[in-house]
Amino acid sequence: MAASAAAPRIVIENCSIATVDADDTEYASGHIVVAGNRIESVGPGRAPENLENVVRRVDGTGHLATPGLVNTHHHFYQWITRGLATDHNLFDWLVALYPTWARIDEQMAYSAAQGSLAMMARGGVTTAMDHHYVFPKGSGDLSGAIIRAASEMGVRFTLARGSMDRSEKDGGLPPDFAVETLEGALAATEETIDAHHDASFDAMTQIAVAPCSPFSVSTELLKQGAELARRKGVRLHTHGSETVEEEKFCHELFGMGPTDYFESTGWLGEDVWMAHCVHMNDSDIEAFARTKTGVAHCPSSNARLAAGIARVPDMLKAGVPVGLGVDGTASNESGELHTELRNALLVNRLNPVHREAALNARQALRLGTYGGARVLGRASQIGSLEPGKLADLVLWKLDTLAHASIADPVAALVLGAAAPVTLSLVGGEPVVENGRLLRADEDAIARSTRDEAQRLARIAAQA
Numbered sequence: 001m002a003a004s005a006a007a008p009r010i011v012i013e014n015c016s017i018a019t020v021d022a023d024d025t026e027y028a029s030g031h032i033v034v035a036g037n038r039i040e041s042v043g044p045g046r047a048p049e050n051l052e053n054v055v056r057r058v059d060g061t062g063h064l065a066t067p068g069l070v071n072t073h074h075h076f077y078q079w080i081t082r083g084l085a086t087d088h089n090l091f092d093w094l095v096a097l098y099p100t101w102a103r104i105d106e107q108m109a110y111s112a113a114q115g116s117l118a119m120m121a122r123g124g125v126t127t128a129m130d131h132h133y134v135f136p137k138g139s140g141d142l143s144g145a146i147i148r149a150a151s152e153m154g155v156r157f158t159l160a161r162g163s164m165d166r167s168e169k170d171g172g173l174p175p176d177f178a179v180e181t182l183e184g185a186l187a188a189t190e191e192t193i194d195a196h197h198d199a200s201f202d203a204m205t206q207i208a209v210a211p212c213s214p215f216s217v218s219t220e221l222l223k224q225g226a227e228l229a230r231r232k233g234v235r236l237h238t239h240g241s242e243t244v245e246e247e248k249f250c251h252e253l254f255g256m257g258p259t260d261y262f263e264s265t266g267w268l269g270e271d272v273w274m275a276h277c278v279h280m281n282d283s284d285i286e287a288f289a290r291t292k293t294g295v296a297h298c299p300s301s302n303a304r305l306a307a308g309i310a311r312v313p314d315m316l317k318a319g320v321p322v323g324l325g326v327d328g329t330a331s332n333e334s335g336e337l338h339t340e341l342r343n344a345l346l347v348n349r350l351n352p353v354h355r356e357a358a359l360n361a362r363q364a365l366r367l368g369t370y371g372g373a374r375v376l377g378r379a380s381q382i383g384s385l386e387p388g389k390l391a392d393l394v395l396w397k398l399d400t401l402a403h404a405s406i407a408d409p410v411a412a413l414v415l416g417a418a419a420p421v422t423l424s425l426v427g428g429e430p431v432v433e434n435g436r437l438l439r440a441d442e443d444a445i446a447r448s449t450r451d452e453a454q455r456l457a458r459i460a461a462q463a
């Protein structure tokens with residue numbers, strides 16, 4: 001449905017523009033016209049004259065406009081367990097943190113979601129996601145609280161309704177009290193889809209089915225979770241091939257590596273995206289490419305947990321859809337996606353196989369925008385600046401000390417310091433102006449998240 005002639009228009013002019021369209025079209029100085037919640041036009045020079053119903057004109061001099069950033073993997077609740085187990089690998093870190101995580105309640109989940117969302121929105125994220133898989137008994141409506149926080153912040157949102165049903169007594173990693181039953185997890189996931197999933201073009205909330213990982217869920221939960229997602233027409237998300245320990249676990253328990261195990265449970269396909277995918281051999285990458293299974297690349301978290309370097313250049317070459325994720329902030333305390341553009345480029349160049357040919361700045365920007373939209377199943381709606389798409393865009397300020405002398409604006413954004421956001425729009429609605437959130441009080445969120453982190457630590461210490 002095109003915007004009608006009467007839709008209010010926002011005109012942005014005089015900025016550099018990286019559209020991230022299929023041809024990587026860029027303008028050294030161009031314009032964007034937003035009509036209602038859609039992009040009406042993008043092009044070089046000034047906007048067409050005599051546009052009707054212009055409610056706002058933005059002078060973008062000194063700025064770069066890009067599509068809004070799309071985060072494809074996160075765990076919001078971890079915002080209140082940052083800075084713990086800082087010298088651990090994945091399995092030791094999980095075992096250290098599960099007992100604390102299993103004490104979260106609705107107020108903590110809401111507050112942590114606000115913190116995670118505020119940090120990302122302030123840094124240019126217009127589509128967020130949360131993979132939430134900790135649902136302690138009697139903890140209230142955690143999914144509802146998280147969705148409410150995203151809706152209040154004004155960002156587009158995918159809640160990946162996670163679950164765990166393989167605890168220590170079944171050879172899994174989480175403690176017995178931290179998991180749901182198979183039936184309970186499936187029923188609650190279906191309820192969440194029915195209550196909140198919106199399949200429309202301009203949806204603000206979508207739900208995915210997201211059992212946590214091979215070492216915390218049963219084979220049956222993976223199989224029935226995939227059937228549920230396909231029956232409901234929603235996407236599937238999980239963690240995969242994150243560490244050598246996970247690979248060993250899969251071989252010991254299932255007699256095969258993670259990718260073969262996922263394929264045997266119905267978990268490869270163009271409606272699936274997986275976080276990490278660090279330990280992939282050539283045939284694993286070929287299987288992802290053949291099935292168009294997506295990847296959420298999380299370079300900072302992979303480095304923090306010493307997991308390794310995902311083979312992103314090989315995945316892209318093979319045609320695997322790849323987006324970027326911050327991962328939970330218990331393994332990436334910064335929680336900002338724009339810094340992941342830089343880290344994706346730098347970390348992949350450290351892989352001795354690829355070196356300087358690994359990724360360039362434009363590929364990094366594409367991972368964080370169009371690539372993310374693709375793995376979330378929303379590439380026709382967001383992820384690039386093109387007429388007819390939703391008006392999710394960011395105006396990055398590049399004319400101050402940090403960036404003014406960098407020759408190329410895309411290199412400035414990707415390789416330079418984290419650039420401030422002068423304006424971000426989600427569906428044509430402003431969410432950030434001049435570096436500040438418009439719909440949330442950052443200082444109040446800082447206080448409430450500190451209080452909730454302390455309350456959780458006290459409860460966990462008493463348990």
Ligand SMILES: [Zn+2]
Nearest residue numbers: 239275327328
């Ligand atoms: Zn994760």
